[in-house]
Amino acid sequence: MNEANCTQLLEEHGIKPTANRIVVLKELVKALRPVSLSELEYKILSIDKSNIFRALTLFKEHRLVHVIEGGSEGVRYELCHSHNHDHDEDLHPHFYCEKCQRTTCLDYAEIPEVRLPKGYEKKSANLMIKGICPDCQSKL
């Protein structure tokens, strides 16, 4: 995704496209899997972590990214693919490899519905499957 696309994407989500935000967004696009704040810090040396954090917080508020939890290293951020601003429609399971610690999107699948007792209102869901990925499996 080029700069113009990033700018457009930010604007579509009601975010003013500043230089920093475009850089952060580009990294999110480039990473094809959820990335943590510290990974972004490491990748983006030109921007202070507080501003990466602030960009991510803003993106989250504007539903441009969603937060993936579990695995390790705290929360990870991943681009939303749907444009529904009310709740994420593109929630998919993730796989966390306990050996190489990579988080992979299982985006061919959906998070199955769980019947909730009366009165519970679901807003989002996080499904993290843990185990060993094929790469690490073959190295055993």
Next chain:
Amino acid sequence: MNEANCTQLLEEHGIKPTANRIVVLKELVKALRPVSLSELEYKILSIDKSNIFRALTLFKEHRLVHVIEGGSEGVRYELCHSHNHDHDEDLHPHFYCEKCQRTTCLDYAEIPEVRLPKGYEKKSANLMIKGICPDCQSKL
């Protein structure tokens, strides 16, 4: 669960039942939902947090507790109900209320299977559903 039961439970899992560990285990039993380290710190004033942490780490290694992620406040610990020491059989979804921040066990349900691509080996899974719980719903 009384002290004798706790002692027995620890021994069944190959953990030497020290006074501190029994106290920590009792709190885990008493809490009917996953608790975080800081909640335990707050409840157990008599034991230093480093030792609560060490007890939990030990419990985890011996498959007496499992770790629930997502929601907030980092990881939470919950008693394993199964006695299978190889992997948790009793993984169930949890519900995190975004308003009151409580984590509830949806233990009537199972985490549905997701078909994994060839080569992936599942060890465990974490399903956290987020939204508003009935209590908070009624207060809106």
Next chain:
DNA sequence: GTTCTTGCAAAATATTTGCAAGACG
């Protein structure tokens, strides 16, 4: 005595905020 356990302190890690300077309009 040797090993395990504990409490305290502090290191390591992660997340979040305050604030003044600068950019933008």
Next chain:
DNA sequence: CGTCTTGCAAATATTTTGCAAGAAC
């Protein structure tokens, strides 16, 4: 000018380790 954004520093929060003293065996 007034508002938004940024970088730096630092406050918070969280998790984890080092170590010496004491308990357990």
